[in-house]
Amino acid sequence: MSGAPLAAPRPQGTRLVLFDIDGTLLWSDGAGRRAIHRALVEIFGETGPEDHRFDGKTDPQIVRELMRVVGHEDDAIDDRMEELFTRYVTCLREELQDPTHHAVALPGVMALLDALERRNDVTLGLLTGNLVDGARAKLEAVGIDPGRFLVGAYGTDHELRPELPAIAQRRAREQLGIDVAGVDIVIIGDTPADVECGRPIGARAIGVATGRYSAEELASHGAVAVFENLTDTRSVVRAILDDQ
Numbered sequence: 001m002s003g004a005p006l007a008a009p010r011p012q013g014t015r016l017v018l019f020d021i022d023g024t025l026l027w028s029d030g031a032g033r034r035a036i037h038r039a040l041v042e043i044f045g046e047t048g049p050e051d052h053r054f055d056g057k058t059d060p061q062i063v064r065e066l067m068r069v070v071g072h073e074d075d076a077i078d079d080r081m082e083e084l085f086t087r088y089v090t091c092l093r094e095e096l097q098d099p100t101h102h103a104v105a106l107p108g109v110m111a112l113l114d115a116l117e118r119r120n121d122v123t124l125g126l127l128t129g130n131l132v133d134g135a136r137a138k139l140e141a142v143g144i145d146p147g148r149f150l151v152g153a154y155g156t157d158h159e160l161r162p163e164l165p166a167i168a169q170r171r172a173r174e175q176l177g178i179d180v181a182g183v184d185i186v187i188i189g190d191t192p193a194d195v196e197c198g199r200p201i202g203a204r205a206i207g208v209a210t211g212r213y214s215a216e217e218l219a220s221h222g223a224v225a226v227f228e229n230l231t232d233t234r235s236v237v238r239a240i241l242d243d244q
Helices: 031-044 059-069 074-096 109-117 132-141 161-176 192-197 215-220 233-241
Strands: 015-019 122-127 151-153 185-189 204-208 225-227
Touching: 015 151, 015 161, 015 233, 031 059, 031 074, 031 132, 059 074, 074 132, 109 122, 109 233, 122 161, 151 161, 161 185, 161 192, 185 192, 192 204, 192 215, 204 215, 204 233, 215 225, 225 233
Parallel strands: 015 122, 015 185, 122 151, 185 204, 204 225
Antiparallel strands: none
16 A cells, blocks of 8 residues: 555646545445454454544554554554555445445535636645545545545555645645645645644645534634535635635
């Protein structure tokens, strides 16, 4: 597994917009949780607590937290992490194809991506706790072309979400030739972790209450704008381009 971008570089403008995936772009109907639990049982023999919160965390962080709860030491977790995630991605693709569940793109997402992609002053990217291959699987399952996102940072790259914005910023420079200042990076997500993670580099955050957190909760964590969903394309684009 690598942290390579999901698409070939195609430089665009100067505003880098980084989308979270789960609860922001799409709803996987529990596919990720079911897949991780299946893989954990196969590799570690147990899942940890069934009700453990996943939202806002990276996949490696989730696995570490679950396995620590049931007594596994970090060295043992690290030794099996690669094997676990190879199995996880296979399980995830199977779960996404399960006809008894239905993953969907969230309201307004397609129109917003279309509107942003048409602009010459915006570059689309991802900032997600998913592994690269997991991100691709989820996007493809709901009909979103992973190639629309020219740069990104993933759970594959670092276990801690606050480390990811700087990785995406560096990749924009190294892979796309775009030197984007922190203030020109906008992170869009549905959790307080999404809202807060870009602060070390000066990025702004827009909250969307399509996950498990309310608009009020997201605003209280410092989002510069919050939407109930992404259906008001014009207002979301305005918030992205607003320098205040």
